[in-house]
Amino acid sequence: MNLAAGIGFLLTAVYVTSGLWKDGSRALVSENIADQVFFQFVLRHGLDVLTGDAVPFFTTQMNAPHGVNLMANTVVLGLGIPLAPVTAIWGPQISFAVLLVLGLAGTAAAWYWFLRRHVTTSAAAAAAGAALCGFGPGMISQANAHPNWTAQFLVPFLVHQALRMGEPGRWLRNGVVLGLLVVAQAFVNEEVLLYTALACAVFLAAYAVATWPAQRAAIRPVLATAGVAALVGGALLAYPLWSQFFGPQSFRGLPPGASAYGADLASFAAFPRLSLGGNVDAVRLLAPNAAEENTFLGWPLLAVLALAVAGWLWQRALVRALLATGAVFALFAMGKQVFAGGERTALPGLWRPLGQLPLLESVVPVRFGLVLLPVAGALLALAIEAVGRLPRRSAGELPVRRLAYALVVLALVPLLPLPLLTHRGVPVPRFITEGTWRAYVPAGRTLVTVPVTSNKHSDGMHWWAQSGADYTFPGGYFIGPGREPGSAVFGPPPRPTDLLLAAVAEGAKAPRVTARMRDGLIADLRFWRAGALVLSDREPRADVLRKLVDDLVDTDGVRTGGVTVWDVGPLVAPSP
Structure with missing residues (x-):
């Protein structure tokens, strides 16, 4: 029965994600493209961390010139690093699909183990309950590009260790194991860890009330186990948590x-x-x-x-x-x-x-x-x-x-x-995959997409993750500090050129270009340290945007490799 349950969970996960396998590296989750592209980015980042090409908790590839605090943005190193070989061979989109399958099936299998051990002796009853835990509505909903939320396979083991906290004479061993599980879960999803801790606290309190005074003797080992777990987890997570809450580009709270x-x-x-x-x-x-x-x-x-x-x-x-x-x-x-x-x-x-x-x-x-x-x-x-x-x-x-x-x-x-609703996305332009971009973006400069990369326009992130190119780009989809101290926003605070290009891309009429607009563009390009502006031929309003940028830059862009590119080096270089 155990084997049958595991196979059933795996087949169900493949069925739910079937659209991602049908379209391979170009498959997109229709309901949540932005988050999917973000996780492609951090899966690629995990590969770079493993190969020594990136630091774990921060990236300078996105949001030039400031970078992004990835520890505060669900970097999922606990998933990305183990999947790095898959990312290296087949790309981050296949890693994303593998992660969803293993997350859903693994969560159901872990709850099956837990239910058999703690709740019921019936294998069929445990399988049904575990299927609801792993494939219930909330999990399927989160499978719309939130693989960090579907990967809850450590949660049953955390709960299992929480239930063992009252064992007499085993506080040291149980505390160390619980602390290590806490660390592992923190690198998968900290929010899940918080909810698990709160849920265990509420459950244990309610159970203690219902069975008091039989639980009185468990108070000391529970406190001792919790203390050891806090020491182990605190020691191992001290620097990551400092980076998250006090490091560069840190913030408080959530975007409005x-x-x-x-x-x-x-x-x-x-x-x-x-x-x-x-x-x-x-x-x-x-x-x-x-x-x-x-x-x-x-x-x-x-x-x-x-x-x-x-x-x-x-x-x-x-x-x-x-x-x-x-x-x-x-x-x-x-x-x-x-x-x-x-x-x-x-x-x-x-x-x-x-x-x-x-x-x-x-x-x-x-x-x-x-x-x-x-x-x-x-x-x-x-x-x-x-x-x-x-x-x-x-x-x-x-x-x-x-x-x-x-x-x-x-x-x-x-x-x-x-099954998840998916569709086939557009390929990465040859301009990126063939390396032509290098001729336009020298070292120390950035590649600026038109419109600038954001949650609605994700070309810069998507191309970077899928191609393995090592360019840097401004903008991006992430949570970062807002203009007000202590506030948070999605993406960087927008700049004038950013707002202009996004408005036209989303249907606004292109304005007549003025000297003030050109001055604003030059100021923004210098801030971004831009080497080139790049517009994909697949952008829905490419013709309108191409003419607008031609007027702003005061020169025609070059059509090559599926994009139009404008060399803005002369505009960014300081005047003699």
Whole structure:
């Protein structure tokens, strides 16, 4: 059964990501291209770290001339470095697809191990619960280009070690193991680590209350184990955390809007869009975006779990602690203001007084909903185990057990995942792949894409990651410091030329070029230390942008290798 479960999880992960395999290195996740390109970038960065061509926690390749604090931007070195051979041979897009498959399947397999060890003796019940943990709605939603969130295979082991903290006489060993797991998870996803720590704290507190005073003797070993884990983790993470919070290009909090992402009250009973029962129009108002449908559990599953708890499971302290944990995190997930059916209510969210605290100010509240999947998975496993103990037939000859199993199956069918929506992207221009760019971008200069690289226009990042070229470029998609001290923004604060090119690329009418615009361009090019402006022939408004840049630079660009390039070295060079 263990082997069958593992194979089933792997095949399901391949099915969910099938579009990424069909189009290979040019496959793009339709719902979230920007984040996919970012993870291609950091996977390539992981390869460069392994080969000694880059430092781990900072990059100067992006956002010239300032660079980017990658430790504060989900650098995923714990995933990128192990996958470096795949990146080197097949490129970061294949690494990205491999990471999604291994993350989804590995998470389900790890929860299967945990559920068999701690929750149920039934392999079938554990497999069903683990499948919900690994392929539930929130995980499939996060598979839209958030591989750091689908790679939760360390979480069950962290929870396992947390449950062992009260073992007498093993505080040193357990503390060291827990501390090392904390370090490993920090290099996969720090936010998942934070949620796991909070969830374990809530669960252990609720379980201790439900079983007190039997847990009194565990207080000392729990504190000792936690102290050792803190020492081990703190020692190994001291420099990375300093780099993240106090190093160059560090920041506090989240960009405007991100901290307001909360779960709609109606989302808990709804089906996610990438599920058999999903409907895009029905859920559009219930989630911040397609990658954050973290609380969509569906009313049939909630109803079945409620029946199981009320009928068979309520007396168990484990179940009451799980319900308490789920309730707390459901309230956290709703954020600072409660919404219902897309409408703002008068009710403040439980997260409002907590969201300004250190560390918690960097949390996206709706992601607390992902904690509900392990809670629901454990309850589902217990419910299926309880069904297995029912009599085959009632006194009236009704097939009680079969009917109960059928009810569970019917509750899960609408949540069966569908493949990610993908499409075939455009190839990297020959100008980049053949190295022609080197003739235009000498050492110490940058390659400036038109429009400048951002979350909406990702050419600079995409070309760099896919091609292995070693140019530097301004702009990019990342979180960095804003203009105000202590603030955060997506990308760098925009410059005049940046705003102009982006507006025209997105449909605005090209303005008549003035001397002031040319002066602004020259100032921006000098700030960026530009060597060349490069416009892809595949850019939707390439003709309009080409004429605009011709006028700004006051010379015609050169068409070569799938791009138009303007040598701006003479404009950037200081006047004699």
